[in-house]
Each structure stands twice: as structure tokens, then as C-alpha cells.
Amino acid sequence: MRRVYLYLAMVLSTFTFVSCVIDDAESRDPERVAQTIWSEAHADLRYINKMLTDVVHFDHMLQIEDDSQRDKYFDIYFGQRTELEERGNGYVVKRMSNYDMPIYTYYITNRCALGEGEWTVRYEGGNDYTMTLTPQEDGSIEADISSLYVAESEGSAILTFGYLLHDLDQVTCNAEVELCYEGSIELVDRSMGESKPLTISTRTLEPVLFSDQWGFKGGKLRIECRDEFYGSRDEVDAEFFFDPQRVDLTYLGVVYTKHAQYGI
Amino acid sequence: MRIRIFMLLVAFVASLTTVLAQSNVTTEQLSDNVSAYWAEQQHSATMTQVSNLSPDDALPSVRFANSLELGTAVPGASLILLMELYTDVDRGLQSQSRNFSQILHDASHYSSAERCWPCLSLNYQHSVKRWLSLGVKSTVGWKTRSERHVVSNDVYRRYSMCLASLMFNMRFSWLHRDYVSMYSSLGLGAMAHIQFGDSWLAPMVDAAWVGISVGKRVYGYAEFGAGVGGVLRAGVGVRF
Known part of the structure; x- marks a missing residue:
């Protein structure tokens, strides 16, 4: 019987060799x-x-007293196939899409400048959103985006931001908006099923500095991704640097650097 | 339909061979099955000496009418081809448009190495004549691959495919010595390809061109053959 066991042991051990990758x-x-x-x-x-930068540019455009300069600024920042119409307590920007469908953005300014009173911006062009801008006591502005649609996701965001506007060129009306904001964004993707959403929550760990000329220049974000379909939860920290411009992504304690060639 | 005809043919050949072999067994004397070595012993030794001879020493192949073998094999081209019919269904969908959830899932998981056990076999033979034994041979081969998390290495999903066959086996022994026997064999039967969502049955042939077994009650064997059983086969067997 012992021999049988020995033979079996030999055969079973050969299984390891016979199996192959x-x-x-x-x-x-x-x-x-x-x-x-x-x-x-x-x-x-x-x-x-x-x-946010569109709102700042729009406010800046309204401050320009010279009509031709204002029209030029409007054309640069809101496109050639766009019309501006004053309506009620605000303005309507009508833009024609590539398929000649009108896209409306309503700026309800209540006849006051940004930061001096409450603004409501409503966009109706497929990915609709409604944003309420409320001035804060410290001079910043709170942007409450109640219905936000980005691609296949919908959600909301509350961001508090301040801004600087640098006029770069008086002739061409080029200007740079620099934003500094903090807050949180939550977007839910339900494309895998209503009961199995994927949620991306982004909140600022350090105020984010963003320039519409250079992209992200500083700050730190924490991005949490919860996928109910696959039952996964991942967290990534993104920290921005300007010189050289890059973003450091931290995932499970390991830092991966992504250099930006043309801005982040 | 062709499989049914093939199976009927196999069953017919099996039953015919068995009946013929059984008739031989009932009509032949036991002494006809004694090996050449045993005949030599009979002539050279006295009746007293013969009675003292241990049956285990003198009659290695006659005493044991049945044998059971367990073996493994290196697959041939046909078996490799059958193994390659395995398709990773889920990965095949990658070319289609995928939403963010699926893209993220793909990024956070990787496919581990695809491991293959091409062929293990279990063979039962019943000796009906000195030169012929009939039996049933089954082979199984499988391969497996798993999808694991890139960090934790936990298995998310396992993909497996199995090839199993069951055959009626005829073995023709053409050399007999005390410890050594050489033979050829032919098996006819069916093979099942089992995989989630894609399983099928097909007729199958297996042949051992040359086989050698070494040992008495417990023995080792090696074969060179073709078919679902592999090209180079080896294993152990027990006679009883």
C-alpha cells in the first residue's frame, strides 16, 4: 500500500509540471x-x-462702457454666432449650436454687479444647470449649483470662490480670469442602473487656484469614487503645482506625477 | 445527428468486441493465457518446484484481469487547438462602448496568468484475452484564468474551461515479459467542451501508438499517442 501512495505522490507532483502558463x-x-x-x-x-469663468467674463463685459469694446469682448468670450438680449431682470445669451439649435443661457442679475447681489444663471442646452451666486460677507461668492448635468452624470455642487481678472490686452480684449475656490461637487452616474449608481465626490482639501489661461495652478482635491455596481470605493488625491505645471495623484499612498504640456 | 450515429457505432463496436472476447474467454483454457515465461517455467521445473513458486512472481499478467490507471499527458496539436477554442466572453466585450463604471473596473483589475492542465486521465481495463483488454477511458483537461484587483489581488471573477472525454478503449498487448508489457490502444467516444455559455459535445478518437508498462501489481506506464489523451502520456496503474 505504501508503494501505491508513493506512486500517487509521484503522479500528483507531475501535475504541477504538466500544468503550464x-x-x-x-x-x-x-x-x-x-x-x-x-x-x-x-x-x-x-x-x-x-x-464660473463665463460668469466672471460676463460680469466684466457688462462693466465695459464703450459699446464697441463690449461687443468685441462679447464676441471673443461668447462666440460669433451668439446674441445678447436684455430681458426682465437680466440677460439672455442665445447661441446657435453646430446643428442650428438655439442654446439659451439666462443671466438674472437683478441689475447689480457680480458680488454685489444675487445672480441666477440657468443654462438650457442639453446639459442643463441652474446656478445661484450669492455674495458672502468676506467678499467671496457662493455658487450653489442645484441641478448639474455633466455627460451621463447628474448632481450638485457648492463652491465658494473669489476671483481676479487680469486684462492682458486692451486691443484684443484678452483677459485672464483667475479663480480660487473651495467646496464640494457630487455627481452620480446611473448608466449601470438606477439602483447601482457610481458617485464621484470631489472636495477641496486646499483652495484650488485656476486660471482660464493656464489651467490649475495650485490647491489640492480629494476625489472619492463609489461604484455600487461593482461594490468598489476608491479615493484619489490630486495636488496641483504650477512650476513646473503638474498634478500629483496619490492613490493608496503612492504618488503618481502627471506633467502637463499644455495646462491642466 | 452525426454525433448520435457516431455514438451508436462506438456502442456497436464495443458490444461486438466484448461479445467476441467473452466467447473466447469461455472456450479457452486458462493454460492458454499463461505467458511464455510461465510455459518455460513449466517445462524446466518439476511439479514440486512449481507448487513452491509464488503466483505473484510467476504470473504477473494472468492473475490480474483488471487494471486501473491514473495518468497525465503533454497535449498534442489537436488538444491545444481545442483548448484555444476557449474564449473570454467578458473581455471580448471590451471593444464595445463602455461607460465609466466599466472603464474604472477594467483599470482596477487585471487578468492573472492563464494556467492550463491539458490532460489527466483515468483508465479502467479488463483483460479478456492475453493480447486484448477492453475498458473505459476518461480524460479531463481544463484551463483557468482569474480577474484580480490590482492592489489587493483579490479574485473578482474566475474564468474556466473544461474538456472532458469518455471513451471505449481497446488495448492490444504485443509484448509480454515479467515486469514489462508493450501495447497499442485505440479509443472511441465523445468529448464535452464545458464553458459557461458555450458548451458542446463532439465525437473523439484517442490512440496510443506505443505504450509500455513496467511493474506487476502496481506499475508505471508511458505512452506515445495522439488524440484527446495527449502525445506523451505517463502515469501509474494498479492491477487487481
Whole structure:
């Protein structure tokens, strides 16, 4: 009987040799997770940055007394196929899309400058949003974005921001808006099913400095991604630097640096 | 339909061979099954000496009519081809448009190495004549791959494919010595390809061109063959 066991042991040990790897394992690359989450959050942030800088440019345009200069500024920042119309307590910007569909942005300014009274901005062009801008006692402005749609996600954001506007060129009306903001953004993607949403929550750990000329110049964000479909939860910190311009992504304690060639 | 005809043919050949072999067994004397070595012993030794001879020493192949073998094999081209019919269904969908949830899931998981156990076999043979034994041979081969998390390495999903066959096996022994026997064999049967969402059945042939077994009650064997059983086979067996 002992011989049987010995023979069996020999045969069983040969199974290890007979088994073979016919396809190598893929590389384990946690950086891809950080990059994927960052690229999604970055797209959301870019959209929100544009919303805020548009408001600042719009306010600045309204301050220009010279009609021709104002029209020029409007054309530069809001496009050639755009019309401005004064209506009620504010303005309507009508822009024609590439498919000749009108896209409306309503600026309800209550006849006061940004930072001096409450503004409401409503965008109706597919990815609709409504943003209420309320001046704060410390001079900053609170942007409460109650209905926000970005690509396949919907959610809300509350951001408190201050801004600087640098006139770069009086002839061409080029200007740079520099924002400094903090707060949180929460966007829910339900494309995997109503009951299995994917939520991306972004909150500022250090106030974010953003320039519409240079992109992100400083600050730190924490991006949390919760996927109910796959039952996963990932957290990525993004810290911005300006010289040289880069973003450091921290995922599970490991830092991955992403240099920006043309701004972040 | 072709599989049914094939299976019927296999069953017919199996039953015919068994009946023929059984008729031989009932009509032949036991002494006809004694090996050449045993005949030599009979002639050279006295009746007293023969009675003192241990049956285990003298009659290695006659005493044990049944044998059970467990073996493994190096696969041949046909088996590799069958193994490669495995398709990773989920990964195949990657070319389609994927939403962010799926993209993130792909980024946070990787495919581990694809490991293959091409062929393990279990074979039962019943000796009906000195030169012929009939039996049933089953083989199984499988391969597996898992999807794991890039950081924790936890398994999220495992993909497996199995090739299993069951065959009627005829073995023709053409060399007999005390400890050594050489043979050839032919098996006919069916093979099942089992994979989630893609399983099928097909007729299958297996042949051992040359096989050698070494040992008596417990023995080792090696074969060179073709078919679902692999090209180079080896294993252990027990006679009873």
C-alpha cells in the first residue's frame, strides 16, 4: 500500500509540471486607477470652471462702457454666432449650436454687479444647470449649483470662490480670469442602473487656484469614487503645482506625477 | 445527428468486441493465457518446484484481469487547438462602448496568468484475452484564468474551461515479459467542451501508438499517442 501512495505522490507532483502558463498575467498597474478617476473628475471640473469663468467674463463685459469694446469682448468670450438680449431682470445669451439649435443661457442679475447681489444663471442646452451666486460677507461668492448635468452624470455642487481678472490686452480684449475656490461637487452616474449608481465626490482639501489661461495652478482635491455596481470605493488625491505645471495623484499612498504640456 | 450515429457505432463496436472476447474467454483454457515465461517455467521445473513458486512472481499478467490507471499527458496539436477554442466572453466585450463604471473596473483589475492542465486521465481495463483488454477511458483537461484587483489581488471573477472525454478503449498487448508489457490502444467516444455559455459535445478518437508498462501489481506506464489523451502520456496503474 505504501508503494501505491508513493506512486500517487509521484503522479500528483507531475501535475504541477504538466500544468503550464499559456498566457502571461497582465501588468498590475494601480496608476491606471488613479489616472482614470482623475480624468473623469477633471472633465467635471473643467465644465464647472467654465461655468464660473463665463460668469466672471460676463460680469466684466457688462462693466465695459464703450459699446464697441463690449461687443468685441462679447464676441471673443461668447462666440460669433451668439446674441445678447436684455430681458426682465437680466440677460439672455442665445447661441446657435453646430446643428442650428438655439442654446439659451439666462443671466438674472437683478441689475447689480457680480458680488454685489444675487445672480441666477440657468443654462438650457442639453446639459442643463441652474446656478445661484450669492455674495458672502468676506467678499467671496457662493455658487450653489442645484441641478448639474455633466455627460451621463447628474448632481450638485457648492463652491465658494473669489476671483481676479487680469486684462492682458486692451486691443484684443484678452483677459485672464483667475479663480480660487473651495467646496464640494457630487455627481452620480446611473448608466449601470438606477439602483447601482457610481458617485464621484470631489472636495477641496486646499483652495484650488485656476486660471482660464493656464489651467490649475495650485490647491489640492480629494476625489472619492463609489461604484455600487461593482461594490468598489476608491479615493484619489490630486495636488496641483504650477512650476513646473503638474498634478500629483496619490492613490493608496503612492504618488503618481502627471506633467502637463499644455495646462491642466 | 452525426454525433448520435457516431455514438451508436462506438456502442456497436464495443458490444461486438466484448461479445467476441467473452466467447473466447469461455472456450479457452486458462493454460492458454499463461505467458511464455510461465510455459518455460513449466517445462524446466518439476511439479514440486512449481507448487513452491509464488503466483505473484510467476504470473504477473494472468492473475490480474483488471487494471486501473491514473495518468497525465503533454497535449498534442489537436488538444491545444481545442483548448484555444476557449474564449473570454467578458473581455471580448471590451471593444464595445463602455461607460465609466466599466472603464474604472477594467483599470482596477487585471487578468492573472492563464494556467492550463491539458490532460489527466483515468483508465479502467479488463483483460479478456492475453493480447486484448477492453475498458473505459476518461480524460479531463481544463484551463483557468482569474480577474484580480490590482492592489489587493483579490479574485473578482474566475474564468474556466473544461474538456472532458469518455471513451471505449481497446488495448492490444504485443509484448509480454515479467515486469514489462508493450501495447497499442485505440479509443472511441465523445468529448464535452464545458464553458459557461458555450458548451458542446463532439465525437473523439484517442490512440496510443506505443505504450509500455513496467511493474506487476502496481506499475508505471508511458505512452506515445495522439488524440484527446495527449502525445506523451505517463502515469501509474494498479492491477487487481
